[in-house]
Amino acid sequence: LFxxxxxxxxxxxxxxxxxxxxxxxxxxxxxxxxxxxxxYPAFKMPYAIDKEGNIGxxxxxxxxxxxxxxxxxxxxxxxxxKYLLQWVVTHFPHPVV
Numbered sequence: 001l002f003x004x005x006x007x008x009x010x011x012x013x014x015x016x017x018x019x020x021x022x023x024x025x026x027x028x029x030x031x032x033x034x035x036x037x038x039x040y041p042a043f044k045m046p047y048a049i050d051k052e053g054n055i056g057x058x059x060x061x062x063x064x065x066x067x068x069x070x071x072x073x074x075x076x077x078x079x080x081x082k083y084l085l086q087w088v089v090t091h092f093p094h095p096v097v
Contacts (some may be wrong), residue, residue, distance in 0.1 A: 029080060038092065056072075
């Protein structure tokens, strides 16, 4: 089972792929925030994102990370996404059809 504490060799590779996906998703969030800052210089994200997959100084990678810190990093990412969503809704109020 997924929640099992048994160590499986295959899980090691799964966590690596998951970490890459999370890091790349965070890079997309960072790219969108750069675009928002380019269009509206006063826009500022509450938590900084760096190249290594850190947000607000915490790693987004689950492997070799404490669950509390990883959960907090996810919380920071969701807060940043909330700010970006608000920016998009404010600056693009009408849907493009």
